[in-house]
Amino acid sequence: MMVAAEGVRAELCKDVGNAEGGLVRIARWWLVLAGCGMAVGQVASDGVKLRRNYQEGEVVAYKMTGVNESPSRDFRYQAHARGVVRREASGVFVEELGWNDLKVQGEGFALSPESEAFREPLSLDPGYRLAVPNLSKVQPVLIGPITDLLTFYADVQLAMRQAELRRAGDHVVVKHGVPNSWADGRRTLLGQDSVDFDLTLVSVDEARQVAKLVVKHVPPAEPQIKLPAAWMAEPVGAAKNNWVQVQTVEGGGFLGEIGEESFEADIELDRATGKILSATLDNPVEVKERKCEDAALTACGEATRYRIVRQITLTQE
8 A cells, every 4th residue: 555656665765764664554544544433522421532622723833753773774854844724615624734844864954846835634533534645746755754743643533533542541452453565566576564453541631631642553463464485474573473575686586574563652632622742653673584586485595683663753843
């Protein structure tokens, strides 16, 4: 379910590293939201009602920082998103956010006219269906911030759809597990991951009027990814492998990768408005890879292991 054109995707992979995980998990999350079908706001009078109370013309502004580290890359960015809330003819509220003041590796990064004109539609309105925007005209380096912000909105919207989350300590698991693909059939022959959603309303601070959510994306008990070779069945981490990728190698051969992916989003919401106040994302992937001569991944060299770590911080401005 990759949405960027191949050229955009290739440049993003070069700049960011684990681009596949970022875009695919976003596509996965909003599709889960779209098909969730759970009641919204049906809670007891003495419980918390997680909902977003929009005001037309309301200003929304965030600062986001991101780190993507692996043995071969250390990519860091800082970006600002700012926009206003508009009300559609249907009555649904939508935030339209533009991106500016981008820094990459600590240095200012000039945005193209197309990137400056881009507006990202987001909403926590229960009547709005989140979607990956058209990223074909923005600079590849901006795709990370755009999809990372969508990540947080998707998690909060999923939480707002869970009627069980009404008091501090309430916890619900949304089973999903269905594999999601980012294979393009050319460079990436196989790319899948599989997760369930674990949500907790950690606390409700009445004095500060802040509710804290923790949303975890965890390996299912039985991940449904395709394993093309027997050596991929051995767990890389503590849980069963839920992330797999097979790519062609320049000059010939194939690269097989298997791993365990999970992450935790810690999100603070304004109790009065439901607006996201702050959020952090910790997204590690434990990976084992082997370079192979054949597409079946049977004639392979020794395995090497590495860790991808993505850490994102969002603060309201």
